[in-house]
Amino acid sequence: MTITDDIVKRHGLAPDEYQRILEMLGREPTLTELGIFSVMWSEHCSYKSSRVHLKTLPTTGARVIQGPGENAGAVDIGDGLAAVFKIESHNHPSFIEPYQGAATGVGGIIRDIFTMGARPIALLNSLRFGPLDEPLVRRTFAGVVAGIGGYGNSIGIPTVGGEIGFDESYTGNPLVNVFCLGIAKADEIIKGVASGAGNAVYYVGAKTGRDGIHGATMASAEFDEKSAEKRPAVQVGDPFMEKLLLEACLEVMKTDALVGIQDMGAAGLTCSTCEMGARGGAGVEIDVSHVPQREAGMTPYEIMLSESQERMLLVVKQGRESEVERIFEKWDLHAVRIGEVTTDGLMRVKSDGEVVAEIRTESLTDGAPLYHRPMTEPAYLTEARRLPSLGAPRPADEVFRRLLLSPGIASKRWVYRQYDHMVRTNTLVLPGMGAGVVRVKGTSRALALSVDGNGRFVYLDPYAGAQLAVAEAARNVACAGGQPIGGTNCLNFGNPERPEIMWQFARAVEGIGAACRALDIPITGGNVSLYNETDGTPILPTPVLGVVGLIEDATMIASGGFRSEGDSILLLGETLDELGGSAYLKVMHGLVRGVPPRLDLQREAALLRLLVKGVSCGLVRSAHDCAEGGLAVALAECCFETGLGAEADVPRVETALPGFRDVSVLFGESASRVLVSVSAGRVAEMETLAAEAGVPVATVGRVGGDRIRIAVGGRAVLDEPLAAAERLWSDAIGNYFESQHATG
Amino acid sequence: MRARVFVTLKPSVFDPQGTIVTDALHTLGYDAVKNVRQGKYFELEIDAGSEEEARRLALEAADKLLANTVIESYRVEVESSTERSVP
Amino acid sequence: MRARVFVTLKPSVFDPQGTIVTDALHTLGYDAVKNVRQGKYFELEIDAGSEEEARRLALEAADKLLANTVIESYRVEVESSTERSVP
Amino acid sequence: MKFAIVVFPGSNCDHDAYHATKHVLGQEAAFVWHKDTSLQGADVVILPGGFAHGDYLRTGAVARFSPIMPAVQRFAEAGGPVLGICNGFQVLLEAGLLPGAMLRNRSIRFQCEHVVVKVECTDTPFTSRCSPDQLLRIPIAHGEGNYYAEPEIVEQLEARRQVIFRYATASGAVTPEANPNGSVRNIAGLCNERRNVVGMMPHPERACELAIGSADGLLLLESAVHSVGQGTFVTTP
């Protein structure tokens, strides 16, 4: 078969990319080879547009055991253990088939973690949808949530947290980012390498079908009317198979019979084969006719490109084969030898003994194109960063209620109730507010986990917005008492071939880098999802940060809810006139405008230290940061958690918009602010600690009663019955489904 | 009038449930059962003037709600009036 | 040979899924659909010498495994050879 | 005292049951693989929660045919204490060791949350340390926990005092609002006629330490230790 221009184009390869292939091979590729190049050089697998930028992120640190480049990152958490974690996106598949798309997203990230020899102990997710008023969005939302639960619950890994945002830009392009964390012995981490000539290459897990062929290229192509035809068969997740794989692989890994292992994710057998070979500086030869197949008549092209789920590729030490086979048999899995490691550095694919592809492994990995794509500051920014005139503000109580009812702020209980968040009996802080906290059995430690992002801020200022995402995730784990020790990121953006999008991307990565350096959070991995657009309209740029915090003493943790009547409430940090990008502007005025809150990284770092110290010594009884919806919403959330009311009087702020003084104080989203409660007798102690840390502090109120009362500068501005407010907030999301009987 | 809707995974779509059922039947000794695919089955009571109308409604319901047409296909049968009289 | 097994909840048993589907259809405006009951549907490929044998095997499989007879009843249809030749 | 924890492929609360019995309760515990045929001389058998065989056909439907099940059956017939938790309860129903069946939750969604159950009877090996009407705070996590039995069977269960736990409000009222899944008569757990086999949807093994939200479930495991120690429930060889 000769390769025509049209065939090249249908593989999503640019003409110069095809030229590069011709040069590398020194001949025309076979169709199978072309398919292999196309998936490996797709944006999704090669990071060709993003790599030059990602290189600038800080990835090292005293605790880092494994930085980017492997299936997941790993940091040292003491006691000879490592936390292995990563975040992955499954945006496009979740739009096409919400349940299966989200479910297989969960399955994929779990494999990345246990592939490293780690037992997965926690899942989180970060989701974005269009407005819930739209039936299609409700269907997507309900399907995604059910799919995440369906997979995670079945396999028995608790989903301990997450976040959800809503904006019109996600209507045709929802975001489904899943984070998983596992625990491994630090010196037993296993890598995805193939080495040792003659070592056997094994395939284990589900049979290969025609599903997801071109999935990897699809994840890199913008959606348009025509993509409906290109839509490949949807991949169906099989959590039961994955549970067997998980247990069997962990058992095999205990034997030290493995050289390396990698899951077959995007680009399936192709990706795992050439990446393992490239990492080990070796060649790999396989014969696809040995690959277990679900359908008759599959071609080598299809077998190599299939993205069937729940499959693993292993390299086994010579002489240990039967031991490995036996363990898989115990779990009713049949490990099949499909090839072996060679010395020639080639990925050689045979079919019934006949060579159908032969490519240098590095050509597919390091040899992939690398683009310095052009960047331009988007024109929309000048206008968007100016706050238009807003008319007269609505009364504070009305704004308060509208915010509590808005799905971005409303309780996510309807969602996390569908997730098993307690299985494995490690969850010390259940979903509800702030970070999820899981203990590490066999040690005295615990880990606080949070994923955060704010597309509005990033849209208005990618550099600052990305920093704010890092800071919010770090602050959330610190509120629980966790010292941030590592991070991962999922970068969801539009089409990188547009200079404006590329500029957003580059600035956001710079922002993440600067914030992580200042807060001492090495990035150990992540994921890039580009081409998130519908008919040319991009999503809000949405980098999502996952941060892991280490808690030395699992008995000294805090959650956000107030603990006892009579406790004093202190506000750490400073409130400024900062409504830009706020939920207030979005919900009340339908605007994504203004300048996002200013972030002083030094002050944020001081705040994090103060929180960790205050929580770990038992002084801080509860801590909750002021994020979406500002101070008023944060205070309400602290009350809702435990059903204790509060009374607060907060200082005034000078504002540029004369009528908006109260609004600005109540609902502005100034960064680096946390509401903490301490027992009344220890206020002075807390104040001293804050002063020493250089963090502004003000005692603003006390816990108690059955109302939420807030005064600004001594003047009462909000006085709401707690129970009624709580009901609005807790029923808001469920009401979209129950009352309207929306279909799911 | 009664319509029955059968929803099955499209042939190319992986059916983990059917696989488990097949395995379980083999364990029970039913080796003659070569393959099982699992689907959904709905019985709809429809207030319709004619079989035609009942069929149209059932087809619409299947397309809009009962089947996930991305991965499933469906088939509708309407019980004829003689059958209907059978309890 | 192909056998189809239909498993439905017994009439006396409340069907949570069917109820939700009925409500959802009403929300979509299909008020003519008075009631929906949801069941399971299996397609079995059976290596059998006769229709009789296929039926017997399918009935056994249904009774032992596919249906929980505490709450469900089942029905088996075996495709006749003429039907079988249809693709 | 030795607890046997049966591991089916897809069990996922097996480690939790092990942790609770071994590390919290301080008793001996052992995993028993579903393909085994012996319970290794255990005094108490736990069928843990999870998704055995994926629960793809029906919860517990495939697991009941596991090679270990005849041994469980014999152990139960001999009077040994058996506790089925969540998926384990579903397996006991499918195996006919307890009457009735499970339907999808009324909401047709999976639900994970703490609930309150009221102890109805204390004369079982798993409630002997509870007091009558005691309220326990224990989490549920299931999509099919909507217990159903034919009306005559339900009457029989009531008459023979086989209902062991009912979903209740925080103040102990057995009301529809307190019923998370639609179970008939708010049934959260029941026992067989001989009272040695107990099945329950809530997860006591997830409620054995205050650090994770509740220690009420520990009472059930302590009851088992006590009952076996008293000789009330021992297998008659």
Ligand SMILES: Nc1ncnc2c1ncn2[C@@H]1O[C@H](COP(=O)(O)OP(=O)(O)O)[C@@H](O)[C@H]1O
């Ligand atoms: N998609 C989700 N999955 C699981 N839990 C979630 C999800 N979204 C939100 N939650 C939980 O709901 C609570 C409130 O979310 P959010 O308001 O974003 O948190 P925060 O208080 O950290 O800003 C948190 O405990 C969070 O973990």
Ligand SMILES: [Mg+2]
């Ligand atoms: Mg928030």
